[in-house]
Amino acid sequence: MKTPLAGHGPLYRQVHELIVARIVDGQWQPGDLLPSEFDLADEFGVSQGTVRKALNTLAAENLVVRHQGKGTFVAAHTPQRELFHFFHIEGADGARQMPVTSRLLATTNRRASRDEADRLDLPANGHVFTIERIRDLGGRPVIWERIVLPARMFVGLDQLDELPNELYQIYEEFFGVTIHRAIEELRAVAAERAEARHLGLTAGAPLLEVDRLAETVDGTPVEWRLSRCDTRAHHYLSEIV
Amino acid sequence: MKTPLAGHGPLYRQVHELIVARIVDGQWQPGDLLPSEFDLADEFGVSQGTVRKALNTLAAENLVVRHQGKGTFVAAHTPQRELFHFFHIEGADGARQMPVTSRLLATTNRRASRDEADRLDLPANGHVFTIERIRDLGGRPVIWERIVLPARMFVGLDQLDELPNELYQIYEEFFGVTIHRAIEELRAVAAERAEARHLGLTAGAPLLEVDRLAETVDGTPVEWRLSRCDTRAHHYLSEIV
DNA sequence: TTCAAAAAATCTTGTATAAGAGTTATAAGA
DNA sequence: TCTTATAACTCTTATACAAGATTTTTTGAA
Incomplete structure (x- = not known):
């Protein structure tokens, strides 16, 4: 499913904000596995590196957790x-x-x-x-x-x-x-x-x-x-x- | 001047640690302008992207300050x-x-x-x-x-x-x-x-x-x-x- | 034949390289 | 003062490989 970016500013920021919006409006719940970098890049029509930069920023903000080999998960409280x-x-x-x-x-x-x-x-x-x-x-x-x-x-x-x-x-x-x-x-x-x-x-x-x-x-x-x-x-x- | 990396672990980490060591032992003083990404990459024999990752980490740790168009400076107190x-x-x-x-x-x-x-x-x-x-x-x-x-x-x-x-x-x-x-x-x-x-x-x-x-x-x-x-x-x- | 264990394949993030374009900052020249 | 050139970071894309995790396939034993 394609979701071309339609905002302003650097692409990785737009990806970041779109992902935040999906978390905020409940489409992705705490603990959910996000699509892979490759799939998100395909969906948003950007390069994998751009998705990665967005995801790394989200991880730095403690909104997602990334595990090598497993995937990227919406952060959840324990x-x-x-x-x-x-x-x-x-x-x-x-x-x-x-x-x-x-x-x-x-x-x-x-x-x-x-x-x-x-x-x-x-x-x-x-x-x-x-x-x-x-x-x-x-x-x-x-x-x-x-x-x-x-x-x-x-x-x-x-x-x-x-x-x-x-x-x-x-x-x-x-x-x-x-x-x-x-x-x-x-x-x-x-x-x-x-x-x-x-x-x-x-x-x-x-x-x-x-x-x-x-x-x-x-x-x-x-x-x-x-x-x-x-x-x-x-x-x-x-x-x- | 070439300074090949000789440590262990990911290259960007080695670059990071080498830069920290130079700051700690006074070779680079607070406020000093570091060599450009391109020059550091040449000196250490790694890609510019690897130097960038190291410098971005240093910036996140408040050890350096990066300004587009100016360069990367050792952080200094004001x-x-x-x-x-x-x-x-x-x-x-x-x-x-x-x-x-x-x-x-x-x-x-x-x-x-x-x-x-x-x-x-x-x-x-x-x-x-x-x-x-x-x-x-x-x-x-x-x-x-x-x-x-x-x-x-x-x-x-x-x-x-x-x-x-x-x-x-x-x-x-x-x-x-x-x-x-x-x-x-x-x-x-x-x-x-x-x-x-x-x-x-x-x-x-x-x-x-x-x-x-x-x-x-x-x-x-x-x-x-x-x-x-x-x-x-x-x-x-x-x-x- | 079935089941369990081991091996292989696949998936996904982490690291690294390379290149090009855009933006910002500064200095020099007209 | 304005314009141009230069320097340097920022953003973007593409590609390849390593490392870790999961899934699938193969093999061997009961």
């Missing part, structure tokens, strides 16, 4: 990848292999607050699901977090029996929502009484607050996650190259 | 680049264009503490220069920081009349020390009396501590920078893709 890629808290010795478990405190299904609507680009009467839980690292409570999700994109989430520790695979498989990028703002705040109690601290103790907004490929904000972390024995790692 | 790339504190409205200025509190030239020697891989009797200062953002004190540098790599630093706000260009131009990568560990801590006073806070107020170790291309740790930031009106930004 719990391991989420922990490795999206979780930046580690122990004092750089340990990132400690068990991360979660204890659910509460869930709600309610109208969004003004802040929530603002952060998630919801209409004023929009609904959200919220999840409040404690994350234990190596068996100890380290993080209190509240996750806010647009209800219309996660229909049925409140009826799931169990929520796993890592949620991004669930968003993807059950709701077709794939997290692609997260912006985090970090601050030091004083612990409030409720979270202090959960984390074994006194009110007023310093906590590292991580305010995350997670987006899909097309930039739609789909998760607001506020985490408050006890950094007595852990820290947030950031690498700048 | 104050603007340091602020843009290595400085992650921004205002509540996402502002990163606010003036960043510094007020020097103290400098020392002394024997390294055990922690300092450990962090900077110094011998037990190694000497360090330290710089303690306050950084003002938009005219307000926001960050207290202490910078620890191995004295043997920064001979004469303590005799400079003025230290600019951004130091990495100075490290590079005066001492031949180029910062390539920084690892930062972030924690929330309670303000101690001295830094609280400088930042206009009360002792015990939560501060965001950024513990940075900066390294050169070959992995040598050359700067330990401990910053304590008032995050009432600012935050540390981190993006995950």
Whole structure:
């Protein structure tokens, strides 16, 4: 099936954007095998090298995964990848292999607050699901977090029996929502009484607050996650190259 | 001049490593113009495309900067680049264009503490220069920081009349020390009396501590920078893709 | 004859070469 | 100042081979 390119700019960019569009509009799902370079080149009427350049760019952006001999797959979330890629808290010795478990405190299904609507680009009467839980690292409570999700994109989430520790695979498989990028703002705040109690601290103790907004490929904000972390024995790692 | 490749693995990787080695051992200095793709291909006895792949990888690693029509240059620090790339504190409205200025509190030239020697891989009797200062953002004190540098790599630093706000260009131009990568560990801590006073806070107020170790291309740790930031009106930004 | 294992063939990405055209940047000359 | 020439990267195409994975075919044993 031929799909001649009709856009502007370098061909490899047009191929890149066309592939992104197919991923975004659901024609290719996470984990799907894309056609081979040769087949895509034939379909788009460009050289194999041009397709390869587009695919290599997509791979650099973590939108696809390429395996020699197997093919090119739309990137998909796994719990391991989420922990490795999206979780930046580690122990004092750089340990990132400690068990991360979660204890659910509460869930709600309610109208969004003004802040929530603002952060998630919801209409004023929009609904959200919220999840409040404690994350234990190596068996100890380290993080209190509240996750806010647009209800219309996660229909049925409140009826799931169990929520796993890592949620991004669930968003993807059950709701077709794939997290692609997260912006985090970090601050030091004083612990409030409720979270202090959960984390074994006194009110007023310093906590590292991580305010995350997670987006899909097309930039739609789909998760607001506020985490408050006890950094007595852990820290947030950031690498700048 | 011909320099046939003599290593193992893909040719583009060998070219990459040979170029890195020349940068590390000072044959090519920050800001230097590298030979053209065509000339390098001739020197190493590989195709231009192979050189290109190596250079593109180097560019992706921020070791070189490529300009069409001009050439490929060894990356060099500027104050603007340091602020843009290595400085992650921004205002509540996402502002990163606010003036960043510094007020020097103290400098020392002394024997390294055990922690300092450990962090900077110094011998037990190694000497360090330290710089303690306050950084003002938009005219307000926001960050207290202490910078620890191995004295043997920064001979004469303590005799400079003025230290600019951004130091990495100075490290590079005066001492031949180029910062390539920084690892930062972030924690929330309670303000101690001295830094609280400088930042206009009360002792015990939560501060965001950024513990940075900066390294050169070959992995040598050359700067330990401990910053304590008032995050009432600012935050540390981190993006995950 | 059937089934399982091994070998061969095929597919697909990764590496490499070669060449040409286009675009951008700069310097020199009119 | 404008135009032209030169330098150098960027984009594109084509081709070939290596390496890894999967599928198909062949062979041998039960």
